[in-house]
Amino acid sequence: MKLLLIHPPSSEVYDKFKRKSIDRLPIGLAYIAAAAENTGWDVEVIDAEAEKLALPELVSRVNNRKPDAIGITCTTPLFPISSKIASLVKGENPDIVTILGGPHINALPSESLRDCADIDFVVFGEGEQTFAELLESISKGITKPAISGIGYRQGSKIILNSHRNLIRNIDSIPFPARHKFPLEKYHDPDRYNEPYTLMVSSRGCPYNCIFCGSSATWGRKVRFRSADNVLDEIDIVVNQHGIRNITFCDDTFTLGKKRVIDICSGIAERGYNLEFLCSSRINTIDENRLEALAKAGCKELSFGIESADEDILHILRKNIDLQKVIPIFEMVKRFGIRVHSSYILGNPGDTRETIEKTIEFAIESGTDAAQFSIMTPYPGTPLWNLARMEGALKSNEYSDYKWYYSVVANLSEVSDQELIDYQREAYNRFERAKQVKNYRETQVAE
Numbered sequence: 001m002k003l004l005l006i007h008p009p010s011s012e013v014y015d016k017f018k019r020k021s022i023d024r025l026p027i028g029l030a031y032i033a034a035a036a037e038n039t040g041w042d043v044e045v046i047d048a049e050a051e052k053l054a055l056p057e058l059v060s061r062v063n064n065r066k067p068d069a070i071g072i073t074c075t076t077p078l079f080p081i082s083s084k085i086a087s088l089v090k091g092e093n094p095d096i097v098t099i100l101g102g103p104h105i106n107a108l109p110s111e112s113l114r115d116c117a118d119i120d121f122v123v124f125g126e127g128e129q130t131f132a133e134l135l136e137s138i139s140k141g142i143t144k145p146a147i148s149g150i151g152y153r154q155g156s157k158i159i160l161n162s163h164r165n166l167i168r169n170i171d172s173i174p175f176p177a178r179h180k181f182p183l184e185k186y187h188d189p190d191r192y193n194e195p196y197t198l199m200v201s202s203r204g205c206p207y208n209c210i211f212c213g214s215s216a217t218w219g220r221k222v223r224f225r226s227a228d229n230v231l232d233e234i235d236i237v238v239n240q241h242g243i244r245n246i247t248f249c250d251d252t253f254t255l256g257k258k259r260v261i262d263i264c265s266g267i268a269e270r271g272y273n274l275e276f277l278c279s280s281r282i283n284t285i286d287e288n289r290l291e292a293l294a295k296a297g298c299k300e301l302s303f304g305i306e307s308a309d310e311d312i313l314h315i316l317r318k319n320i321d322l323q324k325v326i327p328i329f330e331m332v333k334r335f336g337i338r339v340h341s342s343y344i345l346g347n348p349g350d351t352r353e354t355i356e357k358t359i360e361f362a363i364e365s366g367t368d369a370a371q372f373s374i375m376t377p378y379p380g381t382p383l384w385n386l387a388r389m390e391g392a393l394k395s396n397e398y399s400d401y402k403w404y405y406s407v408v409a410n411l412s413e414v415s416d417q418e419l420i421d422y423q424r425e426a427y428n429r430f431e432r433a434k435q436v437k438n439y440r441e442t443q444v445a446e
Ligand code: B12
Pocket: 010, 022, 024, 025, 026, 027, 028, 029, 031, 032, 070, 071, 072, 073, 074, 075, 076, 077, 078, 099, 100, 101, 102, 103, 104, 106, 107, 123, 125, 126, 127, 128, 131, 198, 200, 204, 211, 212, 213, 214, 217, 218, 249, 250, 251, 378, 379, 401, 402, 403, 404
């Protein structure tokens, strides 16, 4: 049996907003590919984003390959295009089984089936075991599989099976099937070393920020891979794929001090000569971890700060101490590691004053790079529930859920247009301030 896995072309959604395309390994799909390979299905992948395929070209490629089933991964802004792919494929060949998975489906499984009649199955939650079982059922011709973690349609009724328990020991999960993906097409937007890949060393986050969609997939408990298991995967990516640069896309890579230090010491001892980026939090970093990270080749740490207003941070349940942010940034930089930090504009309760304060904070904080997003209530988050309760959801068009230059629900005290202007202005002001600072530094050096 033949399976085709698809990473949809997100540039169709993002190009309008002049965002760079996202040429990165779709790592969830790579895990799914590995799980599918173990079932004996013949697995192929089309990364339409990396290959810059427009929809007609993608669909004709699918038709040429004549798969028995296709699996598409999607976040919320990519749900419309993913559904469209399912419909176009079905339109040409109704026998192809269409399966959708990914963060949007994890949050809204039955709504996704309702929203697109051409999706045969949704897989929600941690996907590996569910997908492997579903493929087995499909190859046996079972039309109503009794498998937890799936949904499907029976006549006009939508059937949602029970939720699947998370895999207890995540060391047991097969490594992502990178050999199926066009690794040479993936680029690190910050242009550190290449070849470049993504890796995940833990699943989940114990925090509770109201805007975050992570728990819709992973719950509130973190499961860590052992340092040895992570190092085994690094061994493969370095020695088989020649990788020189990794982004660890854990929710918070620096959680669990001993494990972080063990992974970093392992990287340093093995002399991989790697560069890597990872995420942190103001309360999960210290000198010991920084020393280990720097020795192992960490070039950048990213921090979610979100707002420079204590009350707003409280509303967001961010649980960080604002007073510690600048001293921590300074400490990180002392170890030769760049700081990236992200901020949200248009939070519940945000006013012109709090937004100004946030932008000024980002400029003054010493962060090397900053991301300013417009508050977006992703399905399944407490923020989404709040926006719905307040009747504030303006758009049912999921391609608008992208943080950039569009306002899906405005719970702040400033207008939509002002938020969009503030986002542009925040980037401009941040860049201008950086240029001035760099200029001053070169003058002093000369
Ligand atoms: C790293 C990351 C990124 C990276 C790289 C993503 C990549 N190439 O994989 C970058 C920076 C590019 C990125 C971009 C965006 N991201 Co992001 N990202 C993450 C993050 C932190 C980790 C993703 C990850 O590694 N997951 C690990 C893998 C194993 O999990 P997974 O992809 O969910 O896959 C599992 C299941 O979902 C399922 N599955 C997935 N695909 C499929 C397909 C099939 C067929 C099946 C059966 C199952 C299945 O099985 C997988 C294995 O168990 C998550 C937070 C999180 N912890 O999930 C946010 C997250 C996924 N991102 C989010 C968002 C919003 C975005 C952006 C929209 C932001 C923006 N405005 O630009 C874009 C969208 C990009 C796109 N093309 O869709 C939201 C998604 C919410 C939602 N409902 O859509 C999350 C949850 C973060 C949040 N704070 O809410 N992201």
